[in-house]
Amino acid sequence: xxxxxxxxxxxxxxxxxYFLLLLLFFLLPAGLILPISFxxxxxxxSPKWVGLGNYIHIxxxxxxxxxxxxxxxxxxxxxxxxxFLGMFLATLLNQKLKGRTIGRMFVFMPYxxxxxxxxxxxxxxxxxxxxxxxxxxxxxxxxxxPFLTDPRLAMISIILMNxxxxxxxxxxxxxxxxxxxxxxxxxxxxxxxxxxxxxxxxITLPLLKPITLYVTVLCFANSFQMFDEAYIMTQxxxxxxxTTLVLQMWNTAFSNFxxxxxxxxxxxxxxxxxxxxxxxxxLGRQKEEG
Amino acid sequence: MIYKISRIFxxxxxxxxxxxxATPFFIILTTSFKTNTQAMSGTFSWIPNPIILDQYKYxxxxxxxxxxxxxxxxxxxxxxxxxxxxxxxAGFAFARLKFKGKEAIFTVLMLTIMIPFAAYLPELYxxxxxxxxxxxxxGLIIPFATSGVSIFLFRQFISQLPNELDDAAxxxxxxxxxxxxxxxxxxxxxxxxSVVIFTxxxxxxxxxxxxxxxxxxxxxxxxxxxxxxxxQATNPGSNNPTPYGIVMAATILSILLPVLLFLFxxxxxxxxxxxxxxx
Numbered sequence: 371x372x373x374x375x376x377x378x379x380x381x382x383x384x385x386x387x388y389f390l391l392l393l394l395f396f397l398l399p400a401g402l403i404l405p406i407s408f409x410x411x412x413x414x415x416s417p418k419w420v421g422l423g424n425y426i427h428i429x430x431x432x433x434x435x436x437x438x439x440x441x442x443x444x445x446x447x448x449x450x451x452x453x454f455l456g457m458f459l460a461t462l463l464n465q466k467l468k469g470r471t472i473g474r475m476f477v478f479m480p481y482x483x484x485x486x487x488x489x490x491x492x493x494x495x496x497x498x499x500x501x502x503x504x505x506x507x508x509x510x511x512x513x514x515x516p517f518l519t520d521p522r523l524a525m526i527s528i529i530l531m532n533x534x535x536x537x538x539x540x541x542x543x544x545x546x547x548x549x550x551x552x553x554x555x556x557x558x559x560x561x562x563x564x565x566x567x568x569x570x571x572x573i574t575l576p577l578l579k580p581i582t583l584y585v586t587v588l589c590f591a592n593s594f595q596m597f598d599e600a601y602i603m604t605q606x607x608x609x610x611x612x613t614t615l616v617l618q619m620w621n622t623a624f625s626n627f628x629x630x631x632x633x634x635x636x637x638x639x640x641x642x643x644x645x646x647x648x649x650x651x652x653l654g655r656q657k658e659e660g
Numbered sequence: 661m662i663y664k665i666s667r668i669f670x671x672x673x674x675x676x677x678x679x680x681x682a683t684p685f686f687i688i689l690t691t692s693f694k695t696n697t698q699a700m701s702g703t704f705s706w707i708p709n710p711i712i713l714d715q716y717k718y719x720x721x722x723x724x725x726x727x728x729x730x731x732x733x734x735x736x737x738x739x740x741x742x743x744x745x746x747x748x749x750a751g752f753a754f755a756r757l758k759f760k761g762k763e764a765i766f767t768v769l770m771l772t773i774m775i776p777f778a779a780y781l782p783e784l785y786x787x788x789x790x791x792x793x794x795x796x797x798x799g800l801i802i803p804f805a806t807s808g809v810s811i812f813l814f815r816q817f818i819s820q821l822p823n824e825l826d827d828a829a830x831x832x833x834x835x836x837x838x839x840x841x842x843x844x845x846x847x848x849x850x851x852x853x854s855v856v857i858f859t860x861x862x863x864x865x866x867x868x869x870x871x872x873x874x875x876x877x878x879x880x881x882x883x884x885x886x887x888x889x890x891x892q893a894t895n896p897g898s899n900n901p902t903p904y905g906i907v908m909a910a911t912i913l914s915i916l917l918p919v920l921l922f923l924f925x926x927x928x929x930x931x932x933x934x935x936x937x938x939x
Contacts, residue, residue: 484883486865601887636782643776
């Protein structure tokens with residue numbers, strides 16, 4: 371009994387430094403979002419209570435729905451593509467091939483460079499007049515592709531850039547998971563005469579399920595907050611076709627200084643992320659049980 | 661025969677993957693050694709002719725590049741240290757000790773992972789500016805130390821270590837602090853590597869927070885300098901095309917350190933990331 375009490379007292383000392391940071395720089399600002407979202411605060415002047423005014427204003431605004439649509443489109447596309455591509459690249463780079471070390475190096479490397487650098491490089495690659503793609507299209511006598519200037523193409527172009535920039539992380543995770551599958555399982559299946567396709571579907575894929583949940587949850591949370599790529603490559607344009615919710619919140623707060631409205635957008639972002647994360651975990655748990 | 665054909669096919673895919681993933685790096689490198697006129701000629705050449713270093717000289721002479729680099733190094737190292745200092749003991753406490761309110765605090769930890777950083781960014785900005793922490797290293801470091809991800813990782817890792825270690829030490833008269841620092845801490849190396857890599861990459865590449873919290877060149881980090889001072893300033897959306905020779909030289913300078921570190925420490929890097937996924 372005495373030892374238990376001793377335990378509990380010193381435990382607080384262990385978590386104290388983190389807890390102070392958490393309290394001051396997470397709970398305090400995060401706790402302010404909701405009250406601020408009910409005001410018309412815009413940095414100068416004293417904030418006035420406007421009730422649900424900001425929310426009504428946002429929901430009546432076409433830009434919000436467009437940004438929500440863009441964000442959902444981007445998130446779903448990136449999560450699906452990055453999960454499959456990561457699984458595919460890991461399977462490829464797990465084969466006994468000459469040159470797989472070089473392959474791994476180049477697939478992992480983009481992950482360490484900044485979004486700023488990656489975005490700028492792809493601006494250059496996509497450049498309609500002087501970029502590498504335009505240059506080869508020109509040689510073939512074809513018109514250049516307006517990757518970032520056509521509202522129908524801009525978001526897809528950002529997604530393509532992400533397939534290069536951020537797939538390394540998922541590939542590493544999948545590669546580790548593949549290497550963790552015991553060799554005996556494969557050998558037993560081969561003895562039973564299973565084809566390599568069957569082995570992949572009936573052995574590899576089911577064993578990758580838990581890791582796939584982890585990868586999709588992470589991918590969803592990251593891509594739903596997409597900001598850097600749009601900020602660097604398109605500034606949300608053309609015609610708002612790459613404006614995400616976070617970029618719109620950012621513009622509302624730091625270009626228009628409407629902190630009240632920005633807080634209301636934040637509340638909506640948080641609500642969506644929480645609902646989806648909980649759904650994903652429930653889904654994952656059901657799958658594991660069933 | 662079929663085996664051979666499928667083998668050739670797999671090698672073709674591997675070659676294609678390497679080509680796609682290596683090309684952007686090659687494009688940055690080759691463009692950075694070209695004159696602006698050559699870079700912007702409309703015909704892409706893989707090897708610059710002539711090879712010039714003027715773009716690097718221009719970047720280093722016209723922008724406080726070394727300052728930004730030093731700032732990035734300071735902020736990244738500071739963030740890594742702060743994260744380790746606060747998360748290691750907390751991870752130990754959550755893995756090994758009993759205390760009141762553990763569940764409640766753990767729920768709050770879940771929140772730090774579920775609530776996106778962007779959501780409270782304006783409020784954090786207002787708070788930081790009233791604390792006069794905007795345009796300071798402290799202001800750039802602290803927001804990256806509140807995420808509970810590393811605590812989860814440490815808790816997970818420490819709870820897998822055998823309990824007998826603690827018990828034996830306790831019988832020898834060690835208190836919690838001694839158990840933590842002498843027994844547990846030396847064993848956490850794989851998890852520490854993981855957190856160091858994870859945090860360093862995140863902090864080094866951060867853009868959104870430094871964009872508003874580091875407007876002054878004295879504390880500005882590389883991604884902001886590259887994006888705002890070099891890229892956007894030379895790319896006003898007017899008729900003047902972006903001088904990509906200079907921009908690419910600046911890009912090379914900004915990715916040099918992380919890429920070299922990655923190449924030398926690739927094994928640790930891969931292990932570190934893989935550790936985050938294993939339960």
